[in-house]
Amino acid sequence: MSTTTDRPAVRPRSGRRPLPPLIFLLVLAIAAFGVWWKVLGDAAEKEEQAEAACEEAEEAPPALDPATISLRVLNATDTAGLAQQVASQLQSFGFQVEEVLNDDTGREVAGTGELRYGRRGTVVASFVAVYVPGAGDWVDTRATEVVDVVLGPxxxxxxxxxxxxxxxDSASEAQDVCGSGTA
Known part of the structure; x- marks a missing residue:
């Protein structure tokens, strides 16, 4: 006598284990994710560096011809003849020095000194600031591009x-990189 059941017949085991191929695929997926993460991370980092360089280039002084720039050199110190010495040095750089005076404005000058200029002289003053490191800025109401170099104590x-x-040179290189769109 034979008996029939509703259960399907049990298949014999095939001998293959699914775990090793699954582990291999998991390791491969993790490695691919790591490589992709590194590529995207490097691209984002390079883009951030390029943006920072472009911001720096925007703030960098323009390269102007000193022969086209008129300056007045003012001495706000007790050192006699300092303004004349500095005026001679600025002329050797090619600047046009209009006047050499003692600062009689009554404005207190602290530190290295300051650059005084009007709104039209903003670009010129940023260029002159390269030659007078540490000088502060003072924007006044003058209508010309003449910049006063005031020497401090x-x-x-x-x-x-x-x-x-x-x-x-570094400002020019940064502007070239930003202007061409490559980093």
């Missing part, structure tokens, strides 16, 4: 030609 000297060239 802690004035130690102008930047050297090498220092000026280094600042202007």
């Amino acid at each position: 802690e004035f130690a000297g102008l930047a050297s030609a090498e220092e000026v060239a280094a600042v202007l």
